[in-house]
Amino acid sequence: MRRTTRPGVRRWLTAAALAAATILTVTSCGSPDGGKDDQARELLPPSVVDTSDGLRIDGELVADKQLYDAAKNDTVILYSGTGKEAEDLTAARFMQETGIRIELTRLPTNKLAERALSEHGAGQLPAEIIRITDPRVAREFEKQNVFVPYQTPFHNLLVQQNTGVRDTFVNCYYFVNAMGYNSAMIEDDQPTKWEDLTDPRYSGKLGVVSVTTGGTLNALAHFQIETLGEDFLKAQGAQNPRIFDSTSTEVDALARGEIAIGSLSFNNAFAAQLAGAPIKLVIPDKGVSGSENLMGMTAKGVQSPAAKVFMNWTMSKSGQSFAAAQGFVPARTDIGPVKAGEYQLPQANSPQFHLFTEEQFAQYAVRDEEMWKKAFNYMG
């Protein structure tokens, strides 16, 4: 037996203790929100918040005095399929305007569905609000009573504007798929329309996200088939494109120069551009595809004042404007044009905005998926 084992072990224990101490110290000096607070302020100038009698933002009543007073010390528990970057910015803005914290659990849509349905089945769903990008999942939630009815103060306005209000969930804003390119790789004769994606000079450099990734991609596929034709899909397939399993990997590959051009999730690519990537987005004349981001309250949520304030705020002018500033298309059509950086996305009632409705989902999603898989020779 080695006599040196004891002092050796002692040395190791000291090193381990030092390492643990370092980690603990470093943990306590971590920056809490990673600068999201400042980013939120930069995206959109702060609104005028009046809390003298309830919560009024830019003159619009978001929560009456009773509700707001109850909500002030509460937290919102949010489950969301929207990208984490976007939700973190939204949470920062919400905190700035209301002082209420959001506790976020972010999962990709189908994992989120699994988790919420399982927890609900076991009677242990902690979520108060759930945001989901697939209307089929939202309907399943409604069927299983995960979502319960709730109406924001803007309910009649939303119905009037045809924003997508259902009994137990609402559309809070739309995801947009447009196109874009790497501006460091393509310096002259830059693309301006969808047809440029099939230009032979981009062969091998085209990026496409798989239609099986989520609801937003179903919307894009349908838009391309209906507006540009099935041959457009096949022409893209003939470009030897790189097919991605997620929108963020595609944006990353574009930023790195692995691909030069592609159809893109607008808010993802916009966030990358803001962070310094050499990406330029294009909003072609033929329009962009849109899909709903569906938001509903759970049984726990209707008992939570903070959750109610968050629902209301999301559908208020302030919440909708902030969504627009991030690169989404707001559900409400009465907030006027709000730019996302240098870009102006079409509003929800514009002919350039091609929404994939829930009915169309039920009718065309399977057909579109088959066509897409055939055009891109894609399995799975």
Add this chain to the structure above:
Amino acid sequence: MSSTSVLEPAPPMTPRPPAPARRRARRIGRRGKVASLPLLAVVAFLVLVPAGFVLLAAFSKEVPRPGSIGLDLTLQNIRVLTEAGVIGATLNSLAIAFSATLLALAIGGFLAFVTARTNVPCKGFIFLIGLMPLFLPSYVGALAWSLLGSPGAGLINVAFRDLGMGSPVNVYSIGGVVMVMAMYYAPYAFLLMHSSMSLMNPDLEDASSVHGGSTWHTIRSVTTPLALPAILGSGLLMFILILENFPVAQVLATPGQIDTLPTFIYRLMNTSPSRGNEASVIAIVLVAAVIIITLVQRRILAKRSYTTVSGKGVKARTLPLGRFKAPVVAVALVYFLLAIVLPLLALFLSAIRSSPYMQSFASLTEPGALDITSFAHVFTSEVFTSAATNSVIVSLLAALGGTILAFLVGYTVYRTSSYARGLLEALSMVPLAIPAIVLGIGLLWTWLVMPIPVYGTLWVLIIGFVAVQMPQGFRGIAAAIQATDRDLEDSAVLLGARRTRAIGYVTIPLLRVAVSSTFLILLMLSMRELTVPLFLYTTDTRILSIAIYDQFENGGALQEASAMALIYCAIMFILSYLPRRFGAKNGAGGA
């Protein structure tokens, strides 16, 4: 009462009968006999229930979920096996596993032979070269190679373009995947073959050269066949590990539109709407393949006798290299460059580059192009600190739980006469036959359904890791328990201690090297584990391996991801070194 104590002569010590291969434990009462049953229940629950759920899901219409575990059985999911994609993925998997195994055997065998049997200079350093890729998790190597060899923006291609020579390297290809897998699995072959060769009895080789055989002839017809168990053993082990490897395939094969079975399973689980039932069918096929290959390996190795280590203390024959010294060292250095140096440099460069886009190396000379403070930012960022804290907590508790469980199981199997000990041992080794990705899915469904609310917390990760690492834990402790004489413990009992006290005061201290070595190995494995937690984590329970993978995959954070990967590598190097430094010196038996 008169105390005429008569000292009787001590009864003659009966000589102990020679111990059979597995000692029959002395009777320790009924309590001892059923000691295995609660353990059996725990181990069966940890391992068989997840496997059972996958089996159930393969033949159900809906994935298992609280409120919908029915026996609503169907055979329609089997149709997925006829999909062109599955057949393609299977062929790809087999081709990659086969080629990579051969390449890894060549690399490992070459390095093993060179360090064990020749007079190559810097032997210690070359031994380290053979060992080091084991310390680097294969997915970090794959991520680094993605940075180096991607066809558009890979650093190697950028360098070639700067020199005016086009972009020749594409790591998103079968060749690329085979190369990276071979490089990072070669150490398994290296370790096993090195111990086999260095313990080899030189008599047979001497006989060959006495009878006129040239050096090369001797190597071919004597040395290599004698090393065959090590070659076959490591070859089949690597084949299984490469076949079921998910992260390297996901990082390098998927971008090249090359599907493998694990990535296909992952993709089916992640599509919207999820196709979990079909994923389970393919998972079962993968498990069946792994079990068959393992049985084949056992059958081949069991039949032959390859005794090379005898009682005579002889040193293995050393081959003089002569003028081949320099080329041999060069080859070893090339391997070192490709497996360790280039990947770490690539990660370092990506960590200090402020823009993800780099058209040419000349752009690095521009002001503001390099930013070394990224390491400080990462170290203090919330992502890193929360992931690191989670990793430390999960790894420590999983290693602790795993060691305790392994000790209990090992003791029960080898020191008691409890019922079903063989079953207990077999169950402990079952996770080896189940690919990590399948186990991950099974654990997800198990803990979603169980009424205990551990899903979404760190506990589900801890439980998952304990389950996955049972074989390594058990093996680490079992060998030591078998090798330790039980007399000392029994003496304590004879002198009046209760059995548990005897274990605590005698056996555990005797086994402390094995116990601490096992703990350290489990700690390292837990820090490294990526595939199992991939289905179990949520945003608030990310661990370091997942955080790095996530950041690379989800993009927008290349700089942070690279910096974090480098810090992680440093941690892994230290953790991997510890079992070797403080653990039992048992040659190739370690991790």
